[in-house]
Amino acid sequence: MKGSRLLVLAMAGTLSAARPLGAAPDTPPVPSVELPPAAFHRASARRTRVRAEDLVFAAPRLPSSARHSLGPLSPREKASLQPRESGSDLRRKVPAVKVGLTRSLPQEVGFSGVPADLRPGEERPYAGGLLERGADGRLTWTASFSSAGAGGLRIHFREALWPAGGRAFVYGASGEAHGPYSFESGTRPEGFWTNTVFGEEIFLEIQFGFASEVDLAKARLAIESLVHLEHPTFASPAGSAASSLRPKSQTCFVDASCVTTAEFPSISDASKAVAQLNFVDVEGAFLCSGGLMNSTDGSFAPYLLTANHCFDNQPSATSLEAFWDYRTASCGGPFPNESLFPRTLGSTLLATGTVSDFTLVRLSQDPPDGSIFLGWTTDDVSHAGGTVIYRLSHPDGNPQFYSRHSISAIPTPVSCTDAVQGNFIYSKDIRGGTGEGSSGSPAYLGDLHVVGQELGGCGTNISDDCDVVSNSTVDGAFRVTFPAVAQWLSPSTPGPCTVGPTTLCLSGGRFRVAVAWATSSGGNGVGTAVRLTGDSGYFWFFNAANIELVVKVLNACTGFNRFWVFAGGLTNVDVVLRVEDTQTGAVRTYHNPLGTAFAPLQDTSAFACP
Numbered sequence: 001m002k003g004s005r006l007l008v009l010a011m012a013g014t015l016s017a018a019r020p021l022g023a024a025p026d027t028p029p030v031p032s033v034e035l036p037p038a039a040f041h042r043a044s045a046r047r048t049r050v051r052a053e054d055l056v057f058a059a060p061r062l063p064s065s066a067r068h069s070l071g072p073l074s075p076r077e078k079a080s081l082q083p084r085e086s087g088s089d090l091r092r093k094v095p096a097v098k099v100g101l102t103r104s105l106p107q108e109v110g111f112s113g114v115p116a117d118l119r120p121g122e123e124r125p126y127a128g129g130l131l132e133r134g135a136d137g138r139l140t141w142t143a144s145f146s147s148a149g150a151g152g153l154r155i156h157f158r159e160a161l162w163p164a165g166g167r168a169f170v171y172g173a174s175g176e177a178h179g180p181y182s183f184e185s186g187t188r189p190e191g192f193w194t195n196t197v198f199g200e201e202i203f204l205e206i207q208f209g210f211a212s213e214v215d216l217a218k219a220r221l222a223i224e225s226l227v228h229l230e231h232p233t234f235a236s237p238a239g240s241a242a243s244s245l246r247p248k249s250q251t252c253f254v255d256a257s258c259v260t261t262a263e264f265p266s267i268s269d270a271s272k273a274v275a276q277l278n279f280v281d282v283e284g285a286f287l288c289s290g291g292l293m294n295s296t297d298g299s300f301a302p303y304l305l306t307a308n309h310c311f312d313n314q315p316s317a318t319s320l321e322a323f324w325d326y327r328t329a330s331c332g333g334p335f336p337n338e339s340l341f342p343r344t345l346g347s348t349l350l351a352t353g354t355v356s357d358f359t360l361v362r363l364s365q366d367p368p369d370g371s372i373f374l375g376w377t378t379d380d381v382s383h384a385g386g387t388v389i390y391r392l393s394h395p396d397g398n399p400q401f402y403s404r405h406s407i408s409a410i411p412t413p414v415s416c417t418d419a420v421q422g423n424f425i426y427s428k429d430i431r432g433g434t435g436e437g438s439s440g441s442p443a444y445l446g447d448l449h450v451v452g453q454e455l456g457g458c459g460t461n462i463s464d465d466c467d468v469v470s471n472s473t474v475d476g477a478f479r480v481t482f483p484a485v486a487q488w489l490s491p492s493t494p495g496p497c498t499v500g501p502t503t504l505c506l507s508g509g510r511f512r513v514a515v516a517w518a519t520s521s522g523g524n525g526v527g528t529a530v531r532l533t534g535d536s537g538y539f540w541f542f543n544a545a546n547i548e549l550v551v552k553v554l555n556a557c558t559g560f561n562r563f564w565v566f567a568g569g570l571t572n573v574d575v576v577l578r579v580e581d582t583q584t585g586a587v588r589t590y591h592n593p594l595g596t597a598f599a600p601l602q603d604t605s606a607f608a609c610p
Contacts, residue, residue: 033482033490034377037269037448038294042369050177055169058130058142059203061123066130070103070226072148077101080284081230097397097436099278100229100285102156103147110159110221114141116213127221129204139208139216145226146201152229153202154280154321157192159222161185163215168206172197176339180207182519185542190315193280196229198339227285229278231397252466254432256392256400258331263431264390264404266448273372273448274441275304275322275344276394279311286310289393289441290322293360293450294373296490301516302344302363302524303373303488305453306440307476308352310359314501317349317361324368327400335399342368348526350502351484356423356476357455359440360485362502362516364525374442376450376489378479382425385409389427389443389451389475395435395465403432403473405443411472416458425452425475428468435465443475452477487512487580497582502526504537506553507563511607512582513551515539518574518594541573549598553579557609565590565606569598581607 073081081098111127118124118139123132129143147153155170160183167180178195194204204223208216259267277288290306304322311317324342328335346364381387387407392400405427412428415421425443434441434454442450452475456462459471486495487503497505497512504513515527527539527549536552551567565579565588574594580587588606592598 032378034379034449035294035296035375035490037273037375038298038300038373039269040292040300040367040369040371040373042366050169050171050179052175054180055171055177055205056132056134056140056142056207057171058132058140058205059144059173061132062130062142062144063125065125066128066142067144068105068109068128068146070105070145070147070228073101073228073230077103097231097287098284099231099287099397100150100152100227100280102225102280102284103228104225105145105223108158109143109145109223111141112220114139114208114216114219116211116216137210139211141206141208143204144201145204145223147226147228148200150200150228150230152196152198153200154196154227154229154285154319155194155202155204155223156225156227156280157187157194157221158224159220160187160192162206162208162219162221163211166206166208166211166219168204170194170197171203171205172199173201174199174339178345185546187543188314188318189544190318193227193319193321193345195343195345196278196321196339198337202226227280229285231287250395250433250435250465252429252433252468253395253435254402255328255332256402257328257333259402264402264446266390266446267402269372269448270390270392270444271327271400272325272368272370273374274392274394274400275324275367276326276397276437277306277310277440278321278323279316280319281311281313281316287394287397287437288439289437289454291442291450291453292367292371292373293442293489294375295488296492300373301488302366303350304347304361304363305442305450305485306359306361307453307455308354308357308359309455310440312349312352312359314349317347320347320361320363321345322363322367324371326394346525348502348528350488350526351500353481353484356452356478356480358453358476358478358481358484360481360488362488362526366524372448374444374448374450376478377445378482379451380422380477380479381407381451382422382477382479383407383409387445388430389425389445391434391438391441391443391454393434393438393441393454395433395438397437401432401434401438403434404430405473406430408472411458413460413470414458416474419455419458419474423477423480424455425477426458426472427475429466429473433465433468434473450478451475452481487514491578491580491587492585495582499531500529502529504529504531504539504551506535506537506551507555508534510581510583511553511563512580513537513553514578515549516576516578517541517548517571541571548573549575549577551577551579553606555609556604560604561609562605563607563609565601565603567601572597577601579606584608
């Protein structure tokens, strides 16, 4: 049951294969490494919102067969939205914030092939939607989905594939719209979740343009469920959802907009580094917090740190929708309309582990221009009594709230058995507090160097987030996390190659191989690695059945005194192939430009021996 587990199987690339939460790590001492924060600025123009002229807006013309309506939640569904207690003296502050659930449609909606025989100006009901050809000859399919009482909806595509140039959008009655989504290579095995549209109804519009009859025959779509969001922060976009009244357990909370630079000089930058995380897991939809992390290679790859107990699997990472800059306009002001804030959609799971309760992902889209990528340090602060740490988070899914804490040399009044000090940092709240929804929020020093991310609260009165005497705030120590994430955050640091979902370890494990990709529609991510032999493997980007890149590293030291790198690509998207010698720290990077067929790679002087 999510939120109450004490033992988790860690995925490849973590510190351990299976270990109780809080057990001491068996890794060697971590060297002291640190990196300052940095401001991100886009290399290209900011992606604009969907414009009205981008859409056909067939919503008013939809027949009943193209409208798929789910009634109110059943008593059982309503009960499933209630938080569950863990029964432990250590309270996970998420995912008790369950904000939604998955609702199955009575029957699957979609198509396997689309007819091309409509003439300009004609329309017909087709496959649960309205198929129409505009006066200009372009073909469009539109359907509506609704769930009574929802504050927001997301559509889950079990499968999607359509011709190059085809694109999909979702929009609502209020004018909110998101997209375009392209599926030239299909979806990942777990499918695809759209952005949230706030309200009880969501419209899906798929534009096939002038696709040929042959290409339309290959188009596929399968929709079998919706994500129904029902939470105060997901109220109607027409107005504010929250009141100024707070439960007793939240009376200490501090609106981030009330914090001055006199109290926290880095408050402005810190505000641009944290996101509210909305994701889907097997038990429903949940909210957490997370923060951007800088890397030593200066790449501004959009790495985001959150907690393992928030999510620890690729389907949840794929569903991740991160809301940025979500804060009040003034101190104590009304909660703003969340639909107006920038978002990123999707991510790739890189590493996750229970030893320090961490998850690291790479976002599939860049964060807003001006975002701050947090610095970090591997210094051990877990026993540094009196050291002040700060955080911004989204307790209960609210806009950014601020808290300041003092690290405890000795946890008081208790230390939780499943969160050993050293692996975890205990602190006392000085000002503000954290709550359900704060989990995964980075904790940092005054100079925005991350030292951990929030696990939860430990104490004798953990139902009260403001009882600082009876409780401690607990963060997973970044120093313990670092060995599992170093290959991304500090790729120039020599160290053993750890096999992971996005990493190949070749030629006896000496060489670490990873791939990043980007498409013309603005999507980006990292390749999923599949090992073939000790020297070779391949990567897929969009679909496990669609191989994009094959690579091998050969030991040619005998006779040639070099290691060779060979690669072949079956793609024309932007690709960066990175091969690192974990013994020497030497790195070779190979780039294939967007729109160019991947040229065969035969680098016979790549790395020196031995």
